[in-house]
Amino acid sequence: MKRTNVVRILPDKQQERVLEIIGDRSASLYNAVTYRCRQAFFKGEPVPSYEALCSEFKEHPAYKALPAHIGQEVIKKARKAWYSYFACLRLYRKGDMSRPPRVPRYWKDRRTGKRIFRVIPIKAPTSYSLDARCLSLTLPRDLRKRQGDRLVLRTKGVLRFHGRPKTLELKYDPVKKRWYAHQVVEVPEPKRPARPEKYAACDLGARVLAALAVEGLDRQLLFSAREVIKDFLYWTNQIAEEQSRLNRAGRETSRKLRRLYQLRARRLRHAFVALAAEIARVLKRHRVTTLFLEDLTGIREDMDFGPKNWLVHNFWAFRMLRNLIEAVSTRAGIKVVPVEPRGTSSRCAVCGHPVRRPVRHKAVCEECGRVWHADANAALNILLQGSLKEHGAEATPQRPRVLRWNRHRWESRRKPAAGTLKAASGSRMAA
Ligand SMILES: [Zn+2]
Incomplete structure (x- = not known):
């Protein structure tokens, strides 16, 4: 390759x-x-x-x-x-x-x-x-x-x-x-060591950029889009300001404007590259052999388009994220299988019954009484659909682990330990 x-x-x-x-x-x-x-x-x-x-x-x-x-x-x-x-x-x-x-x-x-x-x-x-x-x-x-x-x-x-x-x-x-x-x-093709088949699935979205479900793991991994979109919108505002400044001066473009566009795209890409790397790390740690990755050819019927319809206007970004995840997994010797995500967020991953969606991020199953994070449920459904397993194969859902982008790496949203909290407030006071 x-x-x-x-x-x-x-x-x-x-x-x-x-x-x-x-x-x-x-x-x-x-x-x-x-x-x-x-x-x-x-x-x-x-x-x-x-x-x-x-x-x-x-x-x-x-x-x-x-x-x-x-x-x-x-x-x-x-x-x-x-x-x-x-x-x-x-x-x-x-x-x-x-x-x-x-x-x-x-x-x-x-x-x-x-x-x-x-x-x-x-x-x-x-x-x-x-x-x-x-x-x-x-x-x-x-x-x-x-x-x-x-x-x-x-x-x-x-x-x-x-x-x-x-x-x-x-x-x-x-x-x-x-x-x-x-x-x-x-580069020579990576050798795929003969390992027992193990599956994982990845669902993509606007509020949760990626939801990862790994076979045999009862906590799903969610990558929150919040900070990433916030940063993107901040630079979009900067671009708009520069554009109106240019308009007033009767100009169309400037080097600064092009620089801002480049900066915005690169900051987004940075977050995505880190996200893909994190996914690859998790897949390697759990010795996954096949990843079912949501295909973007058919947009999901109940796709959530995020704040300010972020996704509608920036679909290219989504495709970039998908391609990065695919590339990094392939490099790690994991087979990537595209899946069409039809109806994966409308059924309960444990019992297969239709779910109720009281709010965007929640899926409630009235049959078995489980309350899901909607994206975790969708990822698990893609996993079941891909590995041809029966519903009910997975254990009771746990709270998914949410990762947030801190502009350097993806971090777990755990409360900081007491010592670090004190240190942080101390430094703030010093500042
Ligand atoms: Zn259920």
């Missing part, structure tokens, strides 16, 4: 200039290839293949200004945009996409019309080397001072995955004004 290492590049002033030159040349070639393809497309001719483009652009000045490994990869990248365009078009015609895809566009600033660079793709590890401290790559011929001169850049960050190195991309983040290297590595 493929994984990506991301490290930051720390170029000095002169190296930054060189990166900008290579980036601009890549954009120039990208735009030339895109122009060729667009012309063919609008004339109703077939868009040339990658091989055809390679031989056609062999003598092109933009291609010759780049090392071959970068030039070929830029052409491939430009052609790939068309592959995905046609793939999306097929989906749209089948009715699987709500809006028609747009024809691949140029790398340019739409307001100023100026060419912008985004990415320097490098084809194969024969022309670059990346280790814990530096990245070295081939320079274009005219930028070499001596024979065999290479660009050696300092890097910062940890290479998380080890395996066969594949392509590498140097990406420029215009908001942070920083360069990053994204390296793809082919």
Whole structure:
């Protein structure tokens, strides 16, 4: 399977200039290839293949200004945009996409019309080397001072995955004004040790982001969305303020605005990554082999959309959470099975009778008299549905364990011990 290492590049002033030159040349070639393809497309001719483009652009000045490994990869990248365009078009015609895809566009600033660079793709590890401290790559011929001169850049960050190195991309983040290297590595599939089958299930929601039920465990784990949404809405307000400030000044966007958007998304992602890691820890501790994960293709009929309809407007965030949980579980060698959560929150997980929902988070079973946390009940139902077990297989529900996001980690909502409480109030007084 493929994984990506991301490290930051720390170029000095002169190296930054060189990166900008290579980036601009890549954009120039990208735009030339895109122009060729667009012309063919609008004339109703077939868009040339990658091989055809390679031989056609062999003598092109933009291609010759780049090392071959970068030039070929830029052409491939430009052609790939068309592959995905046609793939999306097929989906749209089948009715699987709500809006028609747009024809691949140029790398340019739409307001100023100026060419912008985004990415320097490098084809194969024969022309670059990346280790814990530096990245070295081939320079274009005219930028070499001596024979065999290479660009050696300092890097910062940890290479998380080890395996066969594949392509590498140097990406420029215009908001942070920083360069990053994204390296793809082919990692061997994790071995699944022969263990007795053990199941777990995960239900996703707006008020409780994730509810986890593990087979043989009578307490479910709930990840409260409260703090996460609060933080998200705080930054949404900041964005709105900046937007109205820009409106008054007659402007559309600013670097600060883009920074705020990035910050909001990253803070959310931080919470989600930590959540997924916590789930993986629990699954590993209980030696789970299969996780039933709620599928988001069909939105649950009684989906709770959270404060300010958070989920309706931010469904992408939900998909991100789901994908993160799936990725981290797969990495831990756990099989992930998507399940359609039909009616999982309307039945009692012990006796299977329909439940009453006096308030959103509660499910009351009048048949057996149990009072559930609605999401814990749903998770348990997904577990039963997936493992094909009869209702009543699990013991009496205990109070689920609620975890809250404290902006650093997910913590259990236990009362702090007396000593820490005193220490906390003491420090507050000192402050
Ligand atoms: Zn019941």
